[in-house]
Amino acid sequence: MQTRKKFMRTALALTTGTILFAPIHLSAMDASDAPESVTIDSMAKLYAPVEFDHLMHTEYASCEECHHHTTGVQVADPNCLRCHANTPEADEVSCVGCHAADRFDDKYLATLDDPTIYHIDKPGLKGAYHLNCIGCHVIIDGPTGCQDCHAMTEAGEKRFNTGKHAPAGGNTSGAHH
Amino acid sequence: MRLFSKDRPEIPIVNHTKEDGSAWTIKEKLLLGLSVTEYKKQFFRNPVNWFMIMIFAIGVPLILGRYAFGLGWVTHASNDYPWGLFLGFGLFGMVPLSASGFMLGTTVELFGRKDFHSIERLALLNGLLGYFFAVLFLEIDLGMPWRLPYPMFVSLGPAAVLFLVAWHVATYLSVQVAEVLPALFEWMGWLKGKRIIRKYVLGLTVAGIILSTLHQGALGALFTYAPAKVHPLWLSTNFQWLHFFVSSIFGGLSMVIIASTLIKNFMGWRCDEEFKANLDYVTVGMAKGASLAMITYLVIKLVAVAHDQEWTYLLTGWGSYYMLELGVAVVLPMFMFAFGVRNNWVTLIRFGAFIAAIGIIWNRLNTSLVCYNWQMYQEIPHWKEVWITVTIYALYFLTYRFIVYRLPIVYEWKGER
Amino acid sequence: MKKLNRRSFIKGGLATTAAAAVLKETKSEASGDFDNYPEGMGVIVDLTRCVGCRSCEAACNKEQGLPEPAVPFDDFSVFDIIHHGEKRRTDETAYTIVNRYDPPEIDHPLFRKIQCNHCNEPACLTSCFVNAYTKTPEGAVIYNASVCVGCRTCMIACPFYIPTFKYSSAFTPRIMKCIFCYDTRLKNGKPPACVEACPQEALTFGKRRDVLKIGKQRIRETPGKYVDHIYGEHEVGGTAWMYLSSVPFDKVGFDTHVPKEPIINSVKEFLAMVPMVLTIWPGLFVGFHLLATRKDKIQELEKEKELRKLKENDEKEEQV
Numbered sequence: 001m002q003t004r005k006k007f008m009r010t011a012l013a014l015t016t017g018t019i020l021f022a023p024i025h026l027s028a029m030d031a032s033d034a035p036e037s038v039t040i041d042s043m044a045k046l047y048a049p050v051e052f053d054h055l056m057h058t059e060y061a062s063c064e065e066c067h068h069h070t071t072g073v074q075v076a077d078p079n080c081l082r083c084h085a086n087t088p089e090a091d092e093v094s095c096v097g098c099h100a101a102d103r104f105d106d107k108y109l110a111t112l113d114d115p116t117i118y119h120i121d122k123p124g125l126k127g128a129y130h131l132n133c134i135g136c137h138v139i140i141d142g143p144t145g146c147q148d149c150h151a152m153t154e155a156g157e158k159r160f161n162t163g164k165h166a167p168a169g170g171n172t173s174g175a176h177h
Numbered sequence: 178m179r180l181f182s183k184d185r186p187e188i189p190i191v192n193h194t195k196e197d198g199s200a201w202t203i204k205e206k207l208l209l210g211l212s213v214t215e216y217k218k219q220f221f222r223n224p225v226n227w228f229m230i231m232i233f234a235i236g237v238p239l240i241l242g243r244y245a246f247g248l249g250w251v252t253h254a255s256n257d258y259p260w261g262l263f264l265g266f267g268l269f270g271m272v273p274l275s276a277s278g279f280m281l282g283t284t285v286e287l288f289g290r291k292d293f294h295s296i297e298r299l300a301l302l303n304g305l306l307g308y309f310f311a312v313l314f315l316e317i318d319l320g321m322p323w324r325l326p327y328p329m330f331v332s333l334g335p336a337a338v339l340f341l342v343a344w345h346v347a348t349y350l351s352v353q354v355a356e357v358l359p360a361l362f363e364w365m366g367w368l369k370g371k372r373i374i375r376k377y378v379l380g381l382t383v384a385g386i387i388l389s390t391l392h393q394g395a396l397g398a399l400f401t402y403a404p405a406k407v408h409p410l411w412l413s414t415n416f417q418w419l420h421f422f423v424s425s426i427f428g429g430l431s432m433v434i435i436a437s438t439l440i441k442n443f444m445g446w447r448c449d450e451e452f453k454a455n456l457d458y459v460t461v462g463m464a465k466g467a468s469l470a471m472i473t474y475l476v477i478k479l480v481a482v483a484h485d486q487e488w489t490y491l492l493t494g495w496g497s498y499y500m501l502e503l504g505v506a507v508v509l510p511m512f513m514f515a516f517g518v519r520n521n522w523v524t525l526i527r528f529g530a531f532i533a534a535i536g537i538i539w540n541r542l543n544t545s546l547v548c549y550n551w552q553m554y555q556e557i558p559h560w561k562e563v564w565i566t567v568t569i570y571a572l573y574f575l576t577y578r579f580i581v582y583r584l585p586i587v588y589e590w591k592g593e594r
Numbered sequence: 595m596k597k598l599n600r601r602s603f604i605k606g607g608l609a610t611t612a613a614a615a616v617l618k619e620t621k622s623e624a625s626g627d628f629d630n631y632p633e634g635m636g637v638i639v640d641l642t643r644c645v646g647c648r649s650c651e652a653a654c655n656k657e658q659g660l661p662e663p664a665v666p667f668d669d670f671s672v673f674d675i676i677h678h679g680e681k682r683r684t685d686e687t688a689y690t691i692v693n694r695y696d697p698p699e700i701d702h703p704l705f706r707k708i709q710c711n712h713c714n715e716p717a718c719l720t721s722c723f724v725n726a727y728t729k730t731p732e733g734a735v736i737y738n739a740s741v742c743v744g745c746r747t748c749m750i751a752c753p754f755y756i757p758t759f760k761y762s763s764a765f766t767p768r769i770m771k772c773i774f775c776y777d778t779r780l781k782n783g784k785p786p787a788c789v790e791a792c793p794q795e796a797l798t799f800g801k802r803r804d805v806l807k808i809g810k811q812r813i814r815e816t817p818g819k820y821v822d823h824i825y826g827e828h829e830v831g832g833t834a835w836m837y838l839s840s841v842p843f844d845k846v847g848f849d850t851h852v853p854k855e856p857i858i859n860s861v862k863e864f865l866a867m868v869p870m871v872l873t874i875w876p877g878l879f880v881g882f883h884l885l886a887t888r889k890d891k892i893q894e895l896e897k898e899k900e901l902r903k904l905k906e907n908d909e910k911e912e913q914v
Contacts (some may be wrong), residue, residue, distance in 0.1 A: 243764075244764060245764055246764050247761060247762055247763050247764035247767060248759075248761045248767070249761030249762045249763075250764075252761070254759070254761035254762070256683065256684070256685055256749065256755070256757075256758040256759065257678075257680075257683070257755060259746035259747075259749035259750055259759065260746065260750060283879070286883075287879055287882060287883045287886065288882065288883070288886040289883070289886045289887040289890065290886075318745075319743055319744045319745055320742070320743070320744015320745075320746070320759060320760075320767040320768070321742065321743055321744040321767060322744075324724075324741075324742075324743045324744070325743070327724050327741055327743050328723045328724050328743065331724070331741060332724040332725050332726070332738075332741035333723075333724070333725060334722050334723045334724050334725035334726075336720060337720065337721050337722055337723040337747075338721070338723075338861060338864065338865070339721065339722075339723040339745060339747050340723035341868065342723075343723055379880075379883065382879075383875070383876050383879050383880060386875060386879055387871060387872060387875045387876065390871050390875065391868060391871055391872075394864060394867070395864065397864075398861060398864035398865075399747065399750070400750075401860045401861045401863070401864060402717060402720075402721045402747070402750055402751035402857055402860070402861060403750050403751060403753075404853055404857065404860040405753050405849060405851055405852045405853065406750070406753075414860040414861070414863055415863045416863075417864070418863075418864045418867065553678070553679075553680065554678035554679050554680065
């Protein structure tokens with residue numbers, strides 16, 4: 001129903017110092033404060049970095065659809081307010097600020113076990129991107145294939161036994177017998 | 178009766194000495210007292226042997242291929258049906274049909290029914306060979322047949338049902354070897370060995386009952402590991418071991434009736450008068466025992482259906498198949514046995530035994546193959562798998578015949594005993 | 595407690611069996627050790643997140659050094675493969691498989707990843723008579739090829755049709771199955787390769803008790819999105835890998851008829867009977883023997899008596 005506005009919450013990654021938004025206390029931000037484009041390359045290995053056209057995506061979605069409450073807008077949900085009325089977490093803009101790039105780090109996994117932590121189901125950075133992008137793209141009919149967004153690298157072709165590394169035989173039967 | 182040679186009264190061999198007083202050598206005994214040429218001649222005269230040669234001509238290369246290229250070369254290599262004919266027929270079918278050893282051992286040695294003495298050795302041999310060939314089938318089927326002793330000596334998993342099967346089949350096989358050895362010792366003329374074993378007969382027989390009860394049952398219990406795979410009508414987690422154990426009783430008895438019938442008809446020259454004179458009597462006796470086991474079996478089958486509340490399954494196609502199995506494989510031969518016993522109609526009993534034995538195999542194949550994965554597709558064994566199974570069974574037949582031809586199984590040794 | 599009692603009982607019973615069979619003590623801790631490991635790791639698979647990209651299949655293939663696939667891992671035509679009316683399954687070349695399902699009640703396909711579920715009380719382990727399987731404290735069910743005989747009972751016992759056999763090999767056949775990347779990753783606290791490769795985080799890795807909590811939280815916080823069931827929480831006594839789905843599980847290829855208790859529980863009727871047969875049978879049948887042959891014995895005694903009498907009479911006569 002909000003097709004026009006829905007958008008990839010994903011991409012403001014700014015991991016590798018492309019752009020660094022320090023957790024600063026701003027009263028509010030809007031699309032003009034954001035960079036026109038962001039290169040998402042922090043995890044690029046099997047796929048080439050993504051050149052994310054931030055400006056274009058702002059036409060499809062409002063900031064908080066991707067950035068939740070983090071663009072300086074006061075949190076509205078009373079349930080969230082119980083903890084985040086005035087906490088630094090709410091000012092975090094960059095994706096990686098909250099969504100761990102190393103989702104499987106021991107320390108991170110240990111937090112799952114901490115009974116005082118509510119957000120035990122927070123996706124890692126890669127999950128956050130893909131869940132956001134693909135989730136919205138499916139709805140608004142955006143591109144959803146892997147290589148629609150990022151081209152496969154040589155390492156990727158090796159991993160997927162495709163392209164240069166495609167199997168020689170090529171008979172289509174991955175099953176038993 | 179067909180003798181090997183009309184003008185040589187000393188054969189078939191029943192004694193250590195020839196007519197002229199000299200002793201038979203082991204080689205002569207092995208050749209049944211014939212010369213090599215004579216032996217060959219009679220061998221190739223027999224059409225059954227030609228049939229066997231045909232089976233082996235293709236079967237032996239297939240077996241070699243199985244060891245050279247792996248199980249996948251002779252079977253469908255199915256991950257859905259890990260057990261095929263080698264175990265479905267060879268292990269689950271052969272073992273119940275070999276329960277005869279402990280059945281007649283118990284009857285004669287334990288219950289003191291000396292009137293069944295004339296059939297005891299045949300029953301023991303039938304048991305021994307059945308088990309031996311079940312192990313041979315296992316050696317075809319195991320991925321790593323050279324590791325057969327692993328569950329005994331290398332890595333033990335004593336909480337598994339198969340651990341119990343392995344131990345019990347192995348021990349019981351030894352017990353049966355010991356029980357059949359006296360026949361070999363008589364034939365070889367080594368009486369000391371026979372006397373030693375004689376001392377332990379009671380112990381061996383009791384061990385036989387325990388081991389048989391447990392491993393016949395355990396073969397059934399193996400399927401209780403697959404409560405979601407075997408059709409509920411063929412699997413009762415509570416009674417499965419009883420189903421397998423009780424059906425092995427009439428399975429083993431039927432198999433002895435079949436073997437003795439074949440021997441009487443095609444190996445009359447080998448039987449002595451006592452065996453022939455007693456055969457009808459013991460056949461009727463065994464049929465009586467078998468029919469009692471069958472009615473017990475039917476009751477436990479019924480109890481299982483009632484216990485697991487499976488009545489609605491009986492109304493499905495599977496239910497009809499289940500009724501067909503019970504009707505043809507159990508109820509029909511049971512009535513043939515009962516009628517035969519009452520009217521002393523031995524031929525009817527013999528036909529009944531044939532049906533009952535096939536019926537046991539049918540039941541085991543149903544449990545392990547047909548009604549296994551009943552919600553999935555039906556696995557049809559590869560032709561090579563079928564051929565190898567037939568080949569091993571043919572080898573069983575030949576070994577059986579080879580021994581009965583020679584050792585005092587259906588005749589009494591006339592030399593010192 | 596109840597569990598422990600049953601286990602030690604079964605173990606004791608069978609050990610006795612072995613002992614009786616060979617008349618020697620077989621002391622083996624073997625496969626009897628079923629304690630649940632509270633710190634064991636687990637994965638929750640969220641079917642609503644999986645997009646069928648097959649990255650997990652590719653990652654598994656490389657991590658486990660499995661043979662080159664017949665078709666590339668980015669070839670999605672494999673979802674249409676049907677063999678004997680069944681979708682793709684694990685085999686000696688693939689420890690994990692993703693299949694597509696098109697349940698009529700929703701307008702998009704769902705994808706389901708299969709691999710070993712790493713049961714708390716694995717049927718493969720309890721059915722193995724050479725103790726080739728181990729449930730590690732980290733939660734993995736691993737396999738030791740060096741003792742395996744190749745009987746394939748584990749394949750019969752596994753309710754999820756996971757273990758497969760390397761039928762193609764004549765000299766080094768073995769069971770091929772997912773081991774939670776135990777050797778290379780899990781042991782060192784790292785997630786299995788498939789989990790790490792998943793772009794959608796459809797696979798959530800953590801301690802089993804934690805990912806179970808996550809699953810329950812998802813069901814509670816997004817009403818209507820999921821069916822209210824976590825497959826694997828209780829199935830066959832609980833599994834380390836569990837599933838969330840938006841449609842009933844039987845619509846996406848799950849066997850919803852597997853027992854809710856460990857598979858070994860259906861075997862215990864038989865196992866309980868074993869020690870009884872072992873202890874009662876010998877006495878019972880020797881008793882039968884004595885009863886059945888008592889007439890002969892009596893006759894023998896009578897004869898002896900008569901003989902003695904005759905002798906005595908003879909002696910008397912002689913004395914006279």
